[in-house]
Amino acid sequence: MSTPDETDLRAAEYVLGTLSAAEREAYRRERAGSPALAAAERAWEARLAPLAGAVPEVAPPPGAWERIAARLPAEPAGPSAPVVDLRPALRRWRRAALAAGALAAGLALFIAVERLAPRPDAARYLAVVNRGGELPALVVQVDPAAGTVQVRALAAEAPRDRSLELWVVPASGAPRSLGLVREEAGTRLPLPAGDRALLDGASLAVTLEPPGGSPSGAPTGPAVYRGRLVRE
Amino acid sequence: MVRVEDRPHRTPPNREAAELAGLIARVAEGREDALRALYDRTAPKLFGLILRIVRDRGAAEDVLQDAYLRVWQSAAGYAPEAGRPMAWLAAIARHRAIDLVRRKGEVPMPVAEDDEEDWLARVADPRDSEAEFLDRDALLACLGRLEPAQRDCVVLAYCEGLSREELALRYDRPVNTVKTWLHRGLAALRGCLDDAA
Numbered sequence: 001m002s003t004p005d006e007t008d009l010r011a012a013e014y015v016l017g018t019l020s021a022a023e024r025e026a027y028r029r030e031r032a033g034s035p036a037l038a039a040a041e042r043a044w045e046a047r048l049a050p051l052a053g054a055v056p057e058v059a060p061p062p063g064a065w066e067r068i069a070a071r072l073p074a075e076p077a078g079p080s081a082p083v084v085d086l087r088p089a090l091r092r093w094r095r096a097a098l099a100a101g102a103l104a105a106g107l108a109l110f111i112a113v114e115r116l117a118p119r120p121d122a123a124r125y126l127a128v129v130n131r132g133g134e135l136p137a138l139v140v141q142v143d144p145a146a147g148t149v150q151v152r153a154l155a156a157e158a159p160r161d162r163s164l165e166l167w168v169v170p171a172s173g174a175p176r177s178l179g180l181v182r183e184e185a186g187t188r189l190p191l192p193a194g195d196r197a198l199l200d201g202a203s204l205a206v207t208l209e210p211p212g213g214s215p216s217g218a219p220t221g222p223a224v225y226r227g228r229l230v231r232e
Numbered sequence: 233m234v235r236v237e238d239r240p241h242r243t244p245p246n247r248e249a250a251e252l253a254g255l256i257a258r259v260a261e262g263r264e265d266a267l268r269a270l271y272d273r274t275a276p277k278l279f280g281l282i283l284r285i286v287r288d289r290g291a292a293e294d295v296l297q298d299a300y301l302r303v304w305q306s307a308a309g310y311a312p313e314a315g316r317p318m319a320w321l322a323a324i325a326r327h328r329a330i331d332l333v334r335r336k337g338e339v340p341m342p343v344a345e346d347d348e349e350d351w352l353a354r355v356a357d358p359r360d361s362e363a364e365f366l367d368r369d370a371l372l373a374c375l376g377r378l379e380p381a382q383r384d385c386v387v388l389a390y391c392e393g394l395s396r397e398e399l400a401l402r403y404d405r406p407v408n409t410v411k412t413w414l415h416r417g418l419a420a421l422r423g424c425l426d427d428a429a
Contacts, residue, residue: 005419008422009415009418009419012418012422013415013418015323016386016390016414016418017285017327017330017389017390017393017394017395018394018395018396018399018414019396020334020395020396021331021334021335024330024331024334042314042315045319045320045323046315046316047371047421047422047425048371048390049315049316049318049319049323050368050371050372051371051390051391052277052281052318052319052322052326052390052391053368054391055277055280055284055391056280057276057277057279057280058279058280059276059279060275060276060279060293061289061293064275064279064293064296064297065268065271065272065275067293067297068271068296068297068300069268071301072264072267072301
């Protein structure tokens with residue numbers, strides 16, 4: 001049985017770093033069952049932390065962040081993500097894109113949201129399709145009366161050997177393809193008549209598909225963007 | 233070695249801490265962009281700490297990667313009342329670096345004595361963006377009251393990751409003597425800091 005002082009000094013030496021590998025392992029095993037030891041350790045980290053300020057900063061090697069990002073797990077570490085976010089899928093896709101060297105250097109996306117003059121006779125839907133960060137990447141406007149879906153994509157980068165396909169995902173039921181998103185801004189896609197009734201409560205999603213779109217008529221690739229339709 | 237120069241407009245320490253804590257909270261929600269922002273702001277400091285202990289750029293980058301993956305995994309466990317965010321991040325980086333060098337068991341010893349860093353002078357006159365590390369005046373005053381050998385052992389262990397055995401070699405003293413120095417130095421430091429608080 002160690003005295004409180006010995007316990008505290010073990011925590012101190014652990015923080016200082018002077019213990020051997022075996023002693024460090026043993027310490028951590030003991031700490032797992034000892035809130036007092038964990039508290040002593042936190043106190044020592046706080047006491048000695050100013051010393052870290054003395055160590056000069058050094059720029060990390062170029063590419064270090066990209067290598068970290070590539071090692072992040074696909075699932076979010078924290079609590080569940082909001083509905084419109086498909087961050088894990090985006091992360092996988094972004095990694096794939098990075099690996100393919102197809103991603104433009106700047107990931108920051110800005111979009112000019114062009115407000116079309118509202119027409120009084122038709123409810124329209126607007127989706128800001130999120131790419132996981134704070135910046136909208138696609139603005140999708142659905143006009144049931146005109147039977148069109150207008151996609152304003154800014155730098156919706158797809159790897160060269162893939163196509164981005166837009167889907168409407170009803171509140172219940174299978175996703176239906178609305179067509180391929182072109183690279184240039186302002187793609188206009190026809191809205192199938194049968195889909196118009198499904199729009200309330202629906203989401204739009206963009207998936208990464210083989211060139212020319214999903215061969216099966218159902219999404220096959222990861223969803224890289226997703227947004228919920230809001231009645232305008 | 234490349235040193236990141238002082239930023240001309242330094243963020244005040246409390247705001248800096250609040251911003252870093254906010255980023256950690258968003259990392260805990262699984263936000264990769266928050267981890268990236270945290271990396272951009274803290275990686276030079278963490279890489280500096282790791283490199284000083286590991287002394288090999290390739291190995292240091294591996295440790296840096298592990299450290300940020302650890303931050304990603306354990307961000308939800310960070311509680312602001314448990315310590316400043318920079319101290320929490322520094323602890324993660326240092327412990328991973330120390331684990332690596334203890335497992336390897338051999339670390340190239342630092343070069344000639346006259347090339348040594350004067351760590352105490354650096355604590356007193358920090359050049360980098362560690363406005364984060366407050367409370368350094370109290371630590372500095374308390375370190376100043378220690379026996380020189382005790383003080384040097386504590387500071388070298390923390391900043392350069394030296395083990396008891398390495399300190400014993402450096403001071404040409406038995407390991408047990410170094411252990412005694414460390415314990416006396418740490419106990420005196422604790423008493424002094426707790427009195428100051």
